[in-house]
Structures are given as C-alpha cells and as structure tokens.
Amino acid sequence: MRILSIAALQTAPVARDPAATLERLASRLPAVRDVVPGVNLIVLPEFHLSALPSLLDESADYAEEVAVELPGALSERLGEIAREAGAWLVAGSVHERGADGRIHNTVPVLSPTGELVATYRKIFPWQPHESSVPGDRFVTFEIPDIGRIGLAVCYDGNFPEMFRQLAWLGAEVVIQPTLTTTSDRDAELVLARANAIANQLYVVNLNAAAPTALGRSLIVDPEGLVRVQAAESEELLTDALDLDAVTRVRELGTAHVSRMWEQILRLGPEIELPMYGGASVKPRPGR
Numbered sequence: 001m002r003i004l005s006i007a008a009l010q011t012a013p014v015a016r017d018p019a020a021t022l023e024r025l026a027s028r029l030p031a032v033r034d035v036v037p038g039v040n041l042i043v044l045p046e047f048h049l050s051a052l053p054s055l056l057d058e059s060a061d062y063a064e065e066v067a068v069e070l071p072g073a074l075s076e077r078l079g080e081i082a083r084e085a086g087a088w089l090v091a092g093s094v095h096e097r098g099a100d101g102r103i104h105n106t107v108p109v110l111s112p113t114g115e116l117v118a119t120y121r122k123i124f125p126w127q128p129h130e131s132s133v134p135g136d137r138f139v140t141f142e143i144p145d146i147g148r149i150g151l152a153v154c155y156d157g158n159f160p161e162m163f164r165q166l167a168w169l170g171a172e173v174v175i176q177p178t179l180t181t182t183s184d185r186d187a188e189l190v191l192a193r194a195n196a197i198a199n200q201l202y203v204v205n206l207n208a209a210a211p212t213a214l215g216r217s218l219i220v221d222p223e224g225l226v227r228v229q230a231a232e233s234e235e236l237l238t239d240a241l242d243l244d245a246v247t248r249v250r251e252l253g254t255a256h257v258s259r260m261w262e263q264i265l266r267l268g269p270e271i272e273l274p275m276y277g278g279a280s281v282k283p284r285p286g287r
Helices: 018-035 062-066 071-086 154-158 160-167 185-199 244-252 260-270
Strands: 004-011 042-044 087-088 094-097 102-111 114-123 140-143 149-153 173-177 201-206 218-220 226-229 235-242
Touching: 004 018, 004 102, 004 201, 018 071, 018 235, 042 173, 062 094, 062 260, 071 087, 071 102, 071 114, 071 218, 102 235, 114 140, 114 218, 154 160, 154 173, 185 201, 218 235, 226 235, 235 244
Parallel strands: 004 042, 042 087, 149 173, 173 201
Antiparallel strands: 004 235, 087 102, 094 102, 102 114, 140 149, 201 218, 218 226
C-alpha cells in the first residue's frame, strides 16, 4: 500500500508578524508529530507565513513589506523545521520577490532532509483583487515510494485546466493552500469535489482559520467523497490517503462504473482539443 499520512493545519497567523508566525509553527510541529506519529506531509494555508491580516485590514503595500526571496533565509529556516519534524512540508504560500523584483504568490516545498525541492508560483491570482504576478509553469513533486503530488493555490481551483494538467503530469494528490474570506467559499467546496471527480485524484483544500479566513477545509477522495471537513476555527485535519485508490478508481471507475480518465487517455489522441494545443497527453509513465 502507498499511504500518504497527512496533517493539514487550519490555523491563523500572528497578523502582520511573519517572524512570530514562523517560530510559532516551529514550536507546534512536535505536537503535530505526537498527534500523527509517522506523518509524511504537513500542509499550511495560503499566505500563512506572510502573516496576512484580515482582508479589510490589509494595506496596499503589505506585499512589498513582507516579500522574501526563494531560496533564502525563510526557506533555510523552513528546511530546519521540516528536518526536525522528519516530514515533507508544503509551507502554504508566501509573497515571493522574483529576480526581476516582481512579487509572486509562491508555495515552497521542503523535504524531510530540509531541501527546497519545489516552488510553485500561483498561475491564476484572484484578479482584480490580488496583485501577484502569475506564474507560468505547473509543478509536481515526488515522494519516493508513495506518489506524485501536484500543487495549486486557492483561486487556481476555479480553472479546471489547472487540475487536468496536474493530473496529466502524474499527480495523484493535489495540495491546494487557500485563504478565502469571502462568501464564495461554498462554491470553492463544490469545485474541490468536482476537480477530484473529473480527474480521479485526491484534493486537499486547506483554508486559514477564523478570524483570518472562513476555514471549512476539506480532503476529498478520487471519487469526490469528502473524507474530512473542518469547521471555521483552528483545527488539525489528519488523514491517511491510500494512493492505490487512485489507481483503482481510474481503472475500475468512480462508483465502479465511470472511467473518465481511462476514456480521455484512450480517445483523446483521436479528438481535436485546441485548448490543449491539439490532442490529449498521457500522464507520466507508471502513473
């Protein structure tokens, strides 16, 4: 069995204090390990380590004030935290200052050895409200002997092309750090389930807790069934994801009847799909 043991922290930052938020994370992870012995992957919400205040209290120049370079001092400290925890760390997202000075909404991923193994820049910022510069590439990473993980952030989930591309790249789980404070949270929950169903993979949609955001994080299985769902306050979501279930559902079908993934791979090369530049593409070998 390929089991991904996950701990997702629906929490809120120390508003406007990235340093305090980072050190509070470091102090809490030993407790997470006590609750979830052998945890493989720890996840944080969108912009958690940038310590965003509430939506109506954020100033226009806040991103400029807290933007960091990756790799840099933050990723070095996160590497230490991941190494101490002995787990992979999807550290939510941060305001990242690129080499050209522009600011992105970026997810850093640290391995259990402390290495910065991936960074994903949000491709679909929440426009016109979010000023981050869009990224230009889809990102996955491999957890040896377990599976391939895809990365998305919040509003990315409103674009089905995002999750379909990650699935084509071999993702069996999509980790989606989120920071939603607005009344479309219900729509996001529907989309999380829809993206899981359409691509027959797990979706981990982790929102920040009140008072920063609306919480209601969830983990969805490859058939679109909600395995875990939080309320609005601080909560630790834990689950053991059987990645062999992705293989089973894709081969035998959702509810043992609907094999969408098998069909698109079989018929896709014969169908003109101009939005994808022609015909469909098979996933990475072995996935």
